Amino acid sequence: MNETLTQLEAADFINRSFKRLPRAYGDALVEAAKVDPRIVALCADLVPPTETDLFRDELPERFHNVGIAEANMIGMAGGMARCGEIPFCHSFCAFITKRVFDQITMQAAYPNLPVKIVGFLPGVTTLLGVTHQAIEDVAIMRSVPNMAIFEPSGPEYHATMVKLALDWNGPVYLRMKRPETTPADFTPQKLEIGKGVLRREGSDITIISAGLCVGESMTAADTLAKEGIETRVVDMASIKPIDQTLILESAARTGAIVTAENHNIIGGLGSAVAEVLVEEGIGLPFKRVGVMDQFCEGGTTSYLMKKFGLDATAIVLAVRQVLEKKE
Amino acid sequence: MNVKHNLQELTNIATRLRLHVVDMVAPSGQGYVQQGLGAADIFTTLYFAEATMDTANPSWPDRDRIFLTTAHNTAIFYATLAERGFFDVEDLATYVTDGSSLEINSSERMGSFVEATCGSLGQGLSVAVGCALAAKRQGRASRFYVILGDGEMQEGQVWEAAMYAGAQRLDNLCVIVDYNFVQSEGPMNLVMSLEPVMHKMESFGFACQEVDGNDIESLLSAYDLARETKGKPSFIKANTLMGKGVASLEGLMFHQLRFPPEVAASARAELEAQL
Numbered sequence: 001m002n003e004t005l006t007q008l009e010a011a012d013f014i015n016r017s018f019k020r021l022p023r024a025y026g027d028a029l030v031e032a033a034k035v036d037p038r039i040v041a042l043c044a045d046l047v048p049p050t051e052t053d054l055f056r057d058e059l060p061e062r063f064h065n066v067g068i069a070e071a072n073m074i075g076m077a078g079g080m081a082r083c084g085e086i087p088f089c090h091s092f093c094a095f096i097t098k099r100v101f102d103q104i105t106m107q108a109a110y111p112n113l114p115v116k117i118v119g120f121l122p123g124v125t126t127l128l129g130v131t132h133q134a135i136e137d138v139a140i141m142r143s144v145p146n147m148a149i150f151e152p153s154g155p156e157y158h159a160t161m162v163k164l165a166l167d168w169n170g171p172v173y174l175r176m177k178r179p180e181t182t183p184a185d186f187t188p189q190k191l192e193i194g195k196g197v198l199r200r201e202g203s204d205i206t207i208i209s210a211g212l213c214v215g216e217s218m219t220a221a222d223t224l225a226k227e228g229i230e231t232r233v234v235d236m237a238s239i240k241p242i243d244q245t246l247i248l249e250s251a252a253r254t255g256a257i258v259t260a261e262n263h264n265i266i267g268g269l270g271s272a273v274a275e276v277l278v279e280e281g282i283g284l285p286f287k288r289v290g291v292m293d294q295f296c297e298g299g300t301t302s303y304l305m306k307k308f309g310l311d312a313t314a315i316v317l318a319v320r321q322v323l324e325k326k327e
Numbered sequence: 328m329n330v331k332h333n334l335q336e337l338t339n340i341a342t343r344l345r346l347h348v349v350d351m352v353a354p355s356g357q358g359y360v361q362q363g364l365g366a367a368d369i370f371t372t373l374y375f376a377e378a379t380m381d382t383a384n385p386s387w388p389d390r391d392r393i394f395l396t397t398a399h400n401t402a403i404f405y406a407t408l409a410e411r412g413f414f415d416v417e418d419l420a421t422y423v424t425d426g427s428s429l430e431i432n433s434s435e436r437m438g439s440f441v442e443a444t445c446g447s448l449g450q451g452l453s454v455a456v457g458c459a460l461a462a463k464r465q466g467r468a469s470r471f472y473v474i475l476g477d478g479e480m481q482e483g484q485v486w487e488a489a490m491y492a493g494a495q496r497l498d499n500l501c502v503i504v505d506y507n508f509v510q511s512e513g514p515m516n517l518v519m520s521l522e523p524v525m526h527k528m529e530s531f532g533f534a535c536q537e538v539d540g541n542d543i544e545s546l547l548s549a550y551d552l553a554r555e556t557k558g559k560p561s562f563i564k565a566n567t568l569m570g571k572g573v574a575s576l577e578g579l580m581f582h583q584l585r586f587p588p589e590v591a592a593s594a595r596a597e598l599e600a601q602l
Contacts, residue, residue, distance in 0.1 A: 005593040010575035017356070017585035045478065045511045045518060063483040065512055067481035067519035068448055095447065127357060129430040131398065131446030293378060298432065 022179045025118075026051025028159035029088060030058055032166065036086070037062075042077055043090040044070045046127045046293075049178065050120050052088035074100045077115045078107030086114045086166070093119030093134035093175060097141055105144055108171040112146045116165045118174045122151065122211055123262030124291065124308055125136035125177060129298030134175075134290045137296045139267025141173045144238050148193065149239040153214035155179035156188040157237065164238075167193055175239075177212060196243035205319055206250035206257050206325075210236045210269050213260040213289070216305065219312035224319055231319065239269055256285040256326045258318045261311055265290035285325035287318045337543050339602065340410065341371040344597045345572045347406035351422040353591035357431060358423060359584050360594075361576055363403035365541070367475070369565055370407040372546040373472055373503075382412035386439040391469050394442050396451025397476035397505065398433045405429050413440045426428040437488055449482025451475070451496050452502065456492045459500045459560075470554065475503045478510030480521050486531070492560045493532020500560040501553045502533070505540065505566045509581075525564060533562035540565025573597050 005013070007245050033039035033055065040062045047065060056063045066073045072090055077087035089096060096119045097104070108115035110302045119134065126132050141149055148168040152161050158176065165172045189197045199214065209217040214235045221231035232254055234246060251257060257277070259270035269290030277284065291308050305311040344367045352358035374380075378391040395404050402422065409416045414437075421427035428437045432446030442458075445451035452473050459471045479485060504524070508515050515521060515530050525535045534556045538545040546565065553561035570576030573594040 003593070004597050005575045005590060007575045007577070007579065010590045011579055012595065013587040013590050014579070014581065014585050017587045021463075045481075047512050065518055069481045069483060070508065071483055077543065127431055128399075129432040129446060130434055131432050131444060148493075180499075199416050236461070296485075298429075298430040298438070299425040 003319060010232070017174045022155060023051045023054065024155050024158035024179070025176055026054050028162040030054050031115075032162050033059055033062065036166075038084060038086045040085050041088050041090065042066055042073050042082055044068060044073050046077060046091055046093065046120075047260055048069055049092070050118065051178070052090050054284060069104050070095050070100045074115070074117075074284070075102040075107050078103075078113060081108070081115050082111070086116065086288055088116040088118055088165070089324050091133055092121045093137050094121065094132050097137040097173065098133060103138055104171070109144045109146045112169060112170045116172045117173065118176060120176050120178055122175045122177050124217065124296045124304040124310065125212060125262065125301045127298045127300065129214070130295050132298075133296055135173065135264040135296065136239035136267070137173075138239060138261070138269065139271070142267065142272065144171075146170045148241065149175065150237055150245045151175040151211040151239055152177075152237060153209075153211060153235045154186070156186050160188070161190045164191060164193060175211060191237050194238050194241040194243055196246040197235040197237060198232070198233065198246070199235050200233040202232040204230045205323060206232040206234060206254045207260055207315060207319070208234045208236050208247065208250070208257060208269065208273050209260040209285050210239055212301075212305070213310060213315070215313045216310065217260050217315055220315035220319065223312065223316050229319065229323065236269060236273075239272065242272050242276065244276050248282070251277060251282050256322050258287050258289060258312070258315065258322055260289040260315050260318075264293055266293055285322040287322045289315050289318045329473035334543060337371055337375060340375050341543070342572065342601050344371060344403060344406045344410060347410070347416075347419055347594065348402040349573075349594045349598065351402045351406065351419050352586050353588065353595075355423055356586045358402045358586075360402065361401050361579065361581065362397075362505075362507060363401045363406075363505050364573055364576065365567040365569040365571045366400055366403050367572065368541045368546060369505060370463075370566070371505060372543055372550065373412050373474075374407050374507075376547060377550045377553060378470070378472060380440075383411060385418050389467050389469055391470045391472065392442045392455070392494045393474065394445065394451045394455045395433060395474050396445040396448070397474065397479060398444070398451075399431060400505075401403055401429070401431055401433050404433055408440055413438065436568045448476065448479040449484040452485050452488040454523060455500060456488050456495075456497065459492070459497045460495065462499060462539040463497070467539050469499065469510055471500045473500070473504055475504045477504055477506045477508060477515060480504065480524070481519055487529065489531045489533070496532070496558045497560045500556050501550065501563065502560065503563045503565050505567055506564050507508035507569045509569055528562040532559060535564065537564040537566070541571045572601070
C-alpha cells in the first residue's frame with residue numbers, strides 16, 4: 001500500500017510536471033502590440049493553448065478572455081475593428097472557423113475589417129479527436145471574399161505570421177500549430193503575402209505544400225533523391241492569395257506536381273493549385289496528398305499523419321504515381 | 328432493465344468508477360482526472376439507478392438517453408459505460424492510445440450509447456431537445472438527461488436550446504449541470520460568471536433544483552422530483568467538488584491536470600481504502 005500524499009505535496013508534483021512550450025507567436029504578438037496600440041487580443045477560454053498568456057499578463061487592459069463563446073468573440077471583434085482597433089481572435093482552428101463562419105463573413109469579411117482570426121490545432125493534429133480537428137477550415141475560409149490565409153510550416157515562421165497578418169489590410173486567418181519542441185537551428189526565408197517559398201530545387205517534380213506537410217515533403221524529397229528523382233519543394237505559406245507565378249513556373253520547369261496538405265483533399269491547397277493550373281490551360285500529371293475526404297479520429301500526430309496518408313511515405317508514393325504518368 | 332441499487336451499493340460503484348478513472352489516466356497523464364472524480368456520483372446515479380436502458384440493445388428506441396455534452400470528461404464516462412455492461416472493462420486500458428475508440432473526446436463511433444458527438448461545446452442540449460420533442464410526438468415514455476458543463480453554459484446555443492425547451496414545456500427533459508466551477512482558464516467567476524444561474528434557468532421556464540452533486544441520495548431525490556414535474560423541463564444544479572474522493576486532489580483548481588505517477592499512486596491508495 002502506498003503512502004498517500006497531502007494536497008500540498010500533490011499540487012507540488014503536479015506543478016512540476018507542467019512542460020513549458022515555446023511561444024514564438026504569442027511573444028511576437030505582444031511585441032507588436034507594444035508598438036501598435038490598436039492591437040487587442042481576444043480568446044475563447046484557451047489562453048495558454050493559443051499562446052496568449054503573455055498578452056494577458058502584460059497588456060491586461062487590451063485582453064479579453066470572452067469565455068467559451070466564440071460567436072460573440074467574432075462579433076465583438078468586428079465592433080472593435082469598426083472603432084479603429086486591430087483585434088486578434090484566438091481559439092482552436094475548428095471552432096474559430098466552422099463554428100463562427102457566418103459571423104466571420106458578415107462582421108469581419110464583408111465590411112473588410114482587420115479582424116485577425118488565429119486558430120491552433122490545424123488539420124488532424126490532435127488527440128482531441130473529430131470535434132477538435134479542422135480538415136475543412138481552409139476550404140471554407142478560402143471561399144470568403146477579402147480573406148487572406150497564412151499557414152507557417154514550422155515554429156521558425158510563427159513570429160512572421162503576426163507581421164503578415166498586420167500587412168494584410170483586412171481579415172486574415174492564421175492556421176497555427178503549437179510547437180512541441182524548440183525550433184531546430186534553421187534560418188527562415190522571407191515570407192511575403194502572395195509568395196511561396198522555394199525550400200528545395202529540383203527538376204523532375206514539384207511538391208507544393210503547406211504547414212506540417214512541408215517538413216514531410218522535405219523528408220520525401222530526400223528519399224526520392226536516393227532514387228535519382230530531383231524534387232522541387234515549395235512552401236505555400238500564403239495559401240490565399242496564392243503564388244500563381246511560382247505555381248506556373250514550377251509546372252513549366254518540372255512538368256509534374258504533387259500537393260500535400262494537412263487538410264481534406266477537397267477545397268484546400270491542392271484545389272487552389274489545381275485551379276491556377278487549369279485556368280491557365282495547363283494539363284500535367286498531378287496528385288493531391290491530404291485527408292481522403294473522410295472524418296478522422298484522435299491520436300498522436302505521427303500516428304495520424306501515417307494513418308491518414310499525410311506523411312513522407314504517402315508523399316513519396318504519390319510522387320512515384322505521378323511520375324509514371326509523366327513519361 | 329432499470330437496476331435499482333441500495334445506497335451502499337451505489338457508493339461502492341462510485342468508488343469503483345473513481346478507481347477506473349485513476350487507472351485510465353495514470354499511464355499517459357492524458358485525461359480529466361479531477362472532473363471524472365467530481366462527476367462520479369452523477370454518473371453512478373444516472374446510469375445505475377435512474378435511467379432505463381438495455382445494454383444488450385443499446386439503440387432500443389424507448390431507452391432513456393443520457394447526453395454527455397462535456398464530452399471531454401471521458402474517463403468517468405467510459406468507466407461508467409463499461410461497468411454498466413456496454414463494453415468490456417478490459418477495454419478501458421486502451422484509453423487515449425492510438426487506434427482506440429476510447430478517445431479523450433467521446434465520439435459516437437463507439438456505439439449508440441454515445442448519444443451524440445458533443446466535444447464541440449454547446450451543441451448537445453439542442454440535440455437532446457430534438458430527441459425529447461420527437462419522443463413526445465411518437466408517444467414514447469423515454470426521458471432525456473443532459474450532463475452539461477458549467478463553463479459550457481457560456482455558449483449561446485445552450486440558451487437558444489433552453490429557451491425552446493422551456494417554451495415547449497418539455498417535461499421529459501432533465502438538464503444536470505456539473506457545477507464544478509472551473510473552466511479552462513480558471514474559476515468561472517474570474518472568466519465570466521453564470522450567476523444567478525438558477526434565476527436565469529427559472530426565467531427560461533425550467534423547474535430548478537440545487538443539490539450537492541456528490542451526494543447520491545440528494546441526486547436521486549432530485550431526479551424523482553424532476554420526473555414528477557409536469558409541464559416544465561427540469562434543471563438540476565449539481566454542485567460538485569473536483570477531485571472528490573481523493574483528498575489530495577479535492578478542490579485543486581486545474582482544468583488540464585497533469586497526473587504524475589506519485590499522485591496517481593496516492594489517489595489509488597486513498598480510493599482502495601474506501602472500498
